[in-house]
Amino acid sequence: MQDQTTPKRPYHHGSLKEALVAAGIDILDTRGLEALSLRAIAAHVGVSHTAPKNHFGSLKGLLTAIAAEGFRRHTEFMKFGAEDSPKSRQIAAMQGYIRFAATHPHLFRLMFSPALCAYDDPELKAAAGESYAVLAGIAKGLDWDKSSAPDAGRRAELLMWSVVHGYAMLHLSGSAQGTGPVLNIADIIPDFGYLPQTHSPATVT
Amino acid sequence: MQDQTTPKRPYHHGSLKEALVAAGIDILDTRGLEALSLRAIAAHVGVSHTAPKNHFGSLKGLLTAIAAEGFRRHTEFMKFGAEDSPKSRQIAAMQGYIRFAATHPHLFRLMFSPALCAYDDPELKAAAGESYAVLAGIAKGLDWDKSSAPDAGRRAELLMWSVVHGYAMLHLSGSAQGTGPVLNIADIIPDFGYLPQTHSPATVT
DNA sequence: CTCCAATGTTTCCACTGGAAATATAGATAC
DNA sequence: GTATCTATATTTCCAGTGGAAACATTGGAG
Numbered sequence: 001m002q003d004q005t006t007p008k009r010p011y012h013h014g015s016l017k018e019a020l021v022a023a024g025i026d027i028l029d030t031r032g033l034e035a036l037s038l039r040a041i042a043a044h045v046g047v048s049h050t051a052p053k054n055h056f057g058s059l060k061g062l063l064t065a066i067a068a069e070g071f072r073r074h075t076e077f078m079k080f081g082a083e084d085s086p087k088s089r090q091i092a093a094m095q096g097y098i099r100f101a102a103t104h105p106h107l108f109r110l111m112f113s114p115a116l117c118a119y120d121d122p123e124l125k126a127a128a129g130e131s132y133a134v135l136a137g138i139a140k141g142l143d144w145d146k147s148s149a150p151d152a153g154r155r156a157e158l159l160m161w162s163v164v165h166g167y168a169m170l171h172l173s174g175s176a177q178g179t180g181p182v183l184n185i186a187d188i189i190p191d192f193g194y195l196p197q198t199h200s201p202a203t204v205t
Numbered sequence: 206m207q208d209q210t211t212p213k214r215p216y217h218h219g220s221l222k223e224a225l226v227a228a229g230i231d232i233l234d235t236r237g238l239e240a241l242s243l244r245a246i247a248a249h250v251g252v253s254h255t256a257p258k259n260h261f262g263s264l265k266g267l268l269t270a271i272a273a274e275g276f277r278r279h280t281e282f283m284k285f286g287a288e289d290s291p292k293s294r295q296i297a298a299m300q301g302y303i304r305f306a307a308t309h310p311h312l313f314r315l316m317f318s319p320a321l322c323a324y325d326d327p328e329l330k331a332a333a334g335e336s337y338a339v340l341a342g343i344a345k346g347l348d349w350d351k352s353s354a355p356d357a358g359r360r361a362e363l364l365m366w367s368v369v370h371g372y373a374m375l376h377l378s379g380s381a382q383g384t385g386p387v388l389n390i391a392d393i394i395p396d397f398g399y400l401p402q403t404h405s406p407a408t409v410t
Numbered sequence: 411c412t413c414c415a416a417t418g419t420t421t422c423c424a425c426t427g428g429a430a431a432t433a434t435a436g437a438t439a440c
Numbered sequence: 441g442t443a444t445c446t447a448t449a450t451t452t453c454c455a456g457t458g459g460a461a462a463c464a465t466t467g468g469a470g
Contacts, residue, residue, distance in 0.1 A: 012435065012448055033320055038427060048450050050428080055448090059427060109320075112378045115238055119379050158372070163364065166371020170363075173317045174324050217417055217466060243458060253419050255459080260417090264458060 017055045017065075019045045024066040028106040036106075038062070060117070063110060064124050067117045070107045071127035074100050078134045090138045094164045097135070101168035109172060135161050222260045222270075224250045229271040233311040241311075243267070269323045272316045276332035279305050279316070283339045295343045299369045302340075306373035314377060340366050 013019060023044040027036050038059045039049040056062040077100040082092035101108040110116055117124060139156040218224065228249040232241050243264045244254040261267040282305040287297035306313040315321055322329060344362040 010435085016448080037425085039425085049426090050451085051449050053428080053449095112374065114378050115314075158375075159368065162369075162371035162375060163367050164371070165375055166367035166369070166373075167363070168371075169317065169374055170367060170370055173319050215466090221417080242456085244456085254457090255420085256418050258418095258459080 013045070013047060013051075016045065016047065016051060020052055020055070020062060021065050021069050024062065025069065025104075025107060028066075028110065029104060033106040033109060036063075036110075061121075064117045064121045066107070067111045068121070068124040068127040070104065070111045071124070071131045073104070074108075074111070075127075075131045075134055077103075078131070086138065093134055093138050094160070097164045098168050098171075101172060105172050108168070112169075132161070135164075218250070218252060218256075221250065221252065221256065225257055225260070225267060226270050226274050229267065230274065230309075230312060233271075233315065234309060238311040238314055241268075241315075265321065265323055266326075268315060268321045269326045269329050271312070272322045273326070273329040273332040275309065275312045275316045276329070276336045278309070279313075280332075280336045280339055282308075283336070291343065298339055298343050299365070302369045303373050303376075306377060310377050313373070317374075337366070340369075 020041055023041050024036060027040055027044060031040075038052060041062065042049040042051055052059075052062050056065060074097075078093040078096035080092060080096055082089045111128075119125070119128075136157045139160045140153060225246055228246050229241060232245055232249060236245075243257060246267065247254040247256055257264075257267050261270060279302075283298040283301035285297060285301055287294045316333075324330070324333075341362045344365045345358060
């Protein structure tokens with residue numbers, strides 16, 4: 001019955017690990033990447049700035065865990081709205097990719113910042129790998145690479161990934177400004193122009 | 206004849222502005238983006254850490270100037286090795302883009318980090334604009350966008366830029382690892398497979 | 411020659427991430 | 441039940457960062 005004891009925060013948080021990751025994503029979405037300091041994350045949870053060390057070792061470890069969670073959500077975005085046809089899955093994945101980047105720009109940037117994340121971390125590796133697998137799996141059924149090269153499959157994967165990733169990055173860095181918030185992949189991949197738009201809740205600010 | 210006065214560094218540097226930018230690029234190429242602190246740059250020139258403020262206002266101002274210089278060199282890379290045909294210019298530009306990113310990975314990253322650069326700076330705007338103009342000018346003669354949409358030209362530009370930028374970024378973040386240092390654009394754009402390779406001095410480490 | 415404005419330096423400050431010693435509490439052994 | 445052990449969290453430090461403010465130096469304009 002220690003619930004009765006007035007709002008006295010227990011010494012041990014209980015699930016600090018998850019709370020810290022959630023706090024990190026929250027800060028990213030509300031205050032941006034610049035505000036994402038170790039002390040800020042800790043304070044957001046109501047804990048001292050050295051507490052994270054027990055769970056993540058260092059700031060980089062914590063950021064890596066946040067990025068891993070980002071890749072999981074990223075994967076969800078790409079699966080959203082896909083029907084059971086190759087074309088539908090492709091559109092959903094490419095638009096989901098861009099939509100995620102527009103919805104969580106700072107988290108997205110963190111996920112692709114080698115200075116901030118440790119890409120050899122097993123958890124991050126797994127999450128990022130699964131995210132890539134979604135695109136790679138879809139690229140299989142495409143005819144983008146009409147050559148009969150032995151690695152035609154890998155070429156198609158890379159091309160698809162490069163297009164969508166580059167487009168997302170350019171928008172984030174403001175370089176594609178003036179083109180408006182073109183979130184519909186059909187706007188840059190002409191072949192898809194005939195397809196219905198499958199926008200979902202999130203929109204760029 | 207104050208040259209006779211023993212190696213006594215003059216109080217006024219003379220060309221601090223250029224020296225600081227050069228020092229910044231030097232640090233980026235040798236020690237990476239993490240080592241690029243205001244104090245490190247100043248020390249590299251042999252000057253106090255507050256001296257840059259007179260010329261650039263703040264660290265961000267200095268980083269912006271460094272990025273602008275980066276865009277100028279970036280443009281040079283894209284022009285290198287181009288003969289007087291649309292196809293040749295296209296290959297040269299796309300390979301130059303990727304080759305620059307591989308040669309100056311940290312500088313390239315800085316150039317596309319909105320957290321570090323002020324994209325509303327006129328000098329940076331001009332340099333980045335000229336860099337984009339090279340790709341855009343080339344995209345005009347392409348048939349990538351076969352649709353007869355009114356903005357077909359802009360679509361071709363964006364597509365070309367996205368592919369090459371995304372490909373460069375993915376390699377930098379290590380995500381395209383396992384595919385090897387594929388610097389030849391022909392490896393991902395099948396249409397170009399028949400063209401001669403136009404590699405130049407720089408190679409990825 | 412004198413003064414002024416531009417350019418650098420010194421000295422401070424708040425903030426950051428991390429190290430080390432300490433406190434607290436949940437779990438296990440007896 | 442109680443003692444101990446270990447995981448977890450705190451406190452207190454430290455070197456490093458970028459920036460503000462006051463001061464020093466210098467070249468040039470009047």
